[in-house]
Amino acid sequence: MTSPDAIAVILMFTFILVLGLALVGISAVAGRVKRDPTKLSVYECGVPPSGTSRERFSVKFYLVALFFLIFDIEIVFLFPWALIFKRHLLIGPLIFFEMLFFLGLLAVGYIYIWKRGAIEWN
């Protein structure tokens, strides 16, 4: 039980446990606040707060962000391919068609979201 591997595992678990407990515990004990209505109210540049802060907003923002993420990752995958492309082209044309297939799959996805109306802004 005194082998370095065992000690490493025990140490790791203990550290995680202690860190988690310490972070929560110290802030619960030493960071207590005295509640006060003014302190708890919403900050609105000094004027008294009016209306609710939770307005509804359209889901189109979320959709655009999600689609951006997907196609951005696609571009990320294009970069290493571009670096080795010229060298592998000497072996055969397969490397070109592989990336074409990958882009084609994502193009199918793009046509899908287009036809489904998910990129309609209005």
Added chain:
Amino acid sequence: MGAMGLNLALYSTEIILCLTLCFSLIIQMISRNSTLTFWTVIIGLGVAFFDVISLYGYAPQFYFDHHLSHDPFGLFFKLFFIVVTFFTFLFGYRSYEVAQDRLGEFYLMTLAITIGMCTLVSSVHFLTLYLSLELVSIVSYALSGFRKDHPPSNEAAIKYLLYGAMASGTMLWGISLLYGLSGSFHLHSIHATLSSSSIAPLPLYAIVTMLLFGFGFKMVIAPFHMWAPDVYQGAPTPITAFLTVASKAVGFAFFIRVFYTVFANNAGQPGEWMHIAHLNWPLILSILSAVTMTLGNLSALFQKDTKRMLAYSSIAHAGYLLMGLVVINEQGLTAVLFYFVVYFLMNFGAFFVAGMVGNTFKNENISNFRGLGWKSPFICIAMSIFLLSLTGIPPFGGFIGKVYLFSALVKAEVYGLLIIAIVNVVISLYYYAYLIREMFLEKPENDVRVVLSPLHTLTLLLLAVPTLILGIYWEPLFVYISSSIYFVVAS
């Protein structure tokens, strides 16, 4: 082109499924004709099926730079998943639980899961394993929430997601610890490191516990089963049937591959394994198996909802299946794979009938079955076949499967687990027979009959008849499975 061409040829099943996925989506968008889309995916699945059969001509080998392994074990499971997907599509056709205008998405997601599963059963590298496991899991979360207007379905998706993310993270931590100990992600390299150098037992037990969290989540064994009843009850029934069978099978498949390759030595003759020193994971498995069986069976006794009862019964069956892995030899493995085939037929059939009855009555109470045997005899006789087979009563396939599992235990002299299993089979008889009693020995309260379309009648026949036949003549299946438990050994 040489090496890459061979890689792509061995990966052709997944590529064909991928193309089917794309085509079915395009056809659904262009034509909006659900029958045409349905036949596209069926043809695509058929092509994939024959492609897997043609892959038997290649010699067992590693491909894609030692990330994937081409062997009969993987090919058996690929065939299994394609057949299960085929039946799922038959089930989902004109089902009121799968929104028919979003059928393209249903086919897309189910086929994506199938592609992930086919890659998962072949992977011998932890990164590919994790990647395909996430593909299977994340799309399953989305698929279990497919009924957007049905609150239990939304609840199922959230619970599945949260539990699955937690299990996945813990498993990933275990994998990273294993990498830290052994310096490699490849299953065979890790095994070489673990068996050559002596590693203290504590880190190994910690790793196995964390891996079991992730693997046990997929295999639905206690204490990682808490998500299953809610998810199986809330998800649309075709998807529940798919998850109960295929998701569980893929969990067992990659569990077998990882544990039998990394944590077990191929001692002596082929077909005999011995767990590596200081790490008695079969003992852990036997305890988990006993707990799973008992918990599943006892919880199913109190259920008033058909799908929830069947969900708990499928948890209990995961316990039975785990018994076959406790005895780490060829007999246990053959028994597990054989039981999977029969389990698919009877469990899918039971969920199919539950789904058809649910379609008619618009809810899934067991009281819907009251007196149904006199009004719709065909569907109730099929349900009785499935229920009796699930219990393990001859002459149905379930009995043969249980015989093989129990005889593997007897041969290895694991008698404690055997007694627990037999008691559990007796307990399970109560809730299966309760349903049969409701169907045939009670007077019907109303005149509602369950009418099946021809396609659904055909599906039910395709599920019930093999369950019957496999109880009488199972030799060809057994021979085929015995030849399928061959993993590629590192060269």
